[in-house]
Amino acid sequence: MESGLKSTDQTFISKCRRVGSGKSAVNIGTSLILNIILLTSLSTPLPVQAGVISFFSNLFSSVEAETEEIQPNLQNMALLQAAISPNQNSLGTKEEITIVDGTSLLPDTQKLADTKTINEEQISIYVVRKGDTLPAIAKMFGVSDNTIRWGNNISGSTITVGQTLVILPISGVQHVVKSGDTLQSIAKLHKGDLDEILQYNNLSKNSKLAIGDIIVVPDGEVVPTSSGSSGNVRTSPAYPVYEGYYMRPIIGGIKTQGIHGYNGVDLASSYGTNILASAEGDVLISRNSGWNGGYGSYIVIKHPNGTQTLYAHMSATLVGAGTHVEQGQVIGKMGSTGKSTGSHVHFEIRGAKNPF
Secondary structure, eight states: OGGGSOHHHHHHHHHHHHHHHHOTTSOHHHHHHHHHHHHHHHTSOHHHHHHHHHHHHHHHHHHHHHHSOOOOOTTTSOOOOOOOOTTTTSGGGSOOEEEETTTEEEETTSOGGGOOOSOTTSOEEEEOOTTOOHHHHHHHHTOOHHHHHHHHTOSSSOOOTTOEEEEOOOOEEEEEOOTTOOHHHHHHHTTOOHHHHHHHTTOOTTOOOOTTOEEEEETOOOOOOOTTSOOSBOOOOOOOOOTTTOOOSSSSOEEEEEEETTTEEEEEOSTTOEEEOSSSEEEEEEEOSSOGGGTOEEEEEEOTTSOEEEEEEEEEEOSOTTOEEOTTOEEEEEBOOSSOSSSEEEEEEESSOOOO
C-alpha cells in the first residue's frame, strides 16, 4: 500500500510512526487514530486527501513537540515568587495628601506637631483640614496663635475646613530683658506697639519681667549696640548675596528707613505710585484688604532661587495668587494700609541680603 502513496503521504506516515512508537507520551489509542486517518486518506480524492494529510501532519507536528520531555535547567526552571503583602490595599497607601507651601506633604493620619518642615524665614500658606485647630497649626509652624490671627484677620479661634491661612514668621525683633527694663521701655526702644507686644507675648500691663526673659516686639526695629555691650536684640542672619538679581521695586522715591522688621526697607513716594516685581516669580499671597499682621494690603512673590519678596502697605494689588510675573511688572499701587505712617512700600527679601 505504501508504494502507491505520494511522497507527501509517505512523509506523514513516517511522522505518525515516530509519534506512535518513539514517544512514551502517545498511547495505543493514538496509534489506532493514526491508522484510521491513513485508511481514510487513501480512499478519498487526491485534493481532499492532500488537505487531510496536511492538516493532521501539522497537528501531530505540534503533538510531537509538546511530548518531548523538557529537562529542567537554570534557563527554564520556575522562578521564586515574591511574597505579596496582605496589607497592600490598606489605607496606608490611600491617604489624602495635603500640600503646604508647595513643599510639605502631610498624610491625614500624621500628627501636626511632628510635621514641621517649613522654612522659618519664609511666609507659608496652609489649607485647613478636618480636625485642625488654630493652636495645633500654630504649634506646627512654630508661631503663636496670635501670629495666625493677625495674618488672617481672625478675631477668635474659629477656622473652617478649606480655609487658606497665611503663616507669617512674625516680623519683628527679640529683646532679652535686662535689669531695669519694663514693657513700656522695651516698646519705646524698638519703636513697637505696646498692645501688640502684650498680645503677642500673652502678657498684661502688670506682668512682671525677669532678667533673661525674651520679649518679641512685632514689627520692632533693631537697635544698634556698642561694641562693649553683650547686645539685647536678635542679630541679623548672614544672608546670601545675589548680585544684580533684584531690582528696586519703585522708580524714583526715597528710602525713609533702612533694614528693620524682617530684613525690610521702607521706600516712599507719592500715593498710587507703581510697585514693581523685584524679580521674576510666582505670586504666593495677594491680600487686598485687612490688617494682615500690620502689612495691610500686601503681596508675596516666590522666586526661582528659593527666596521671597514682600511688598506691604499697598493701596491696591493688581495680581492674584498663582500669577507668574516678570521682573519689573507692575504688581500694585503704593499706599499706607496696615501699620503705616505716610505713603510708602515696605519691601522685604526673605532668604537673601536686601541690597536696598
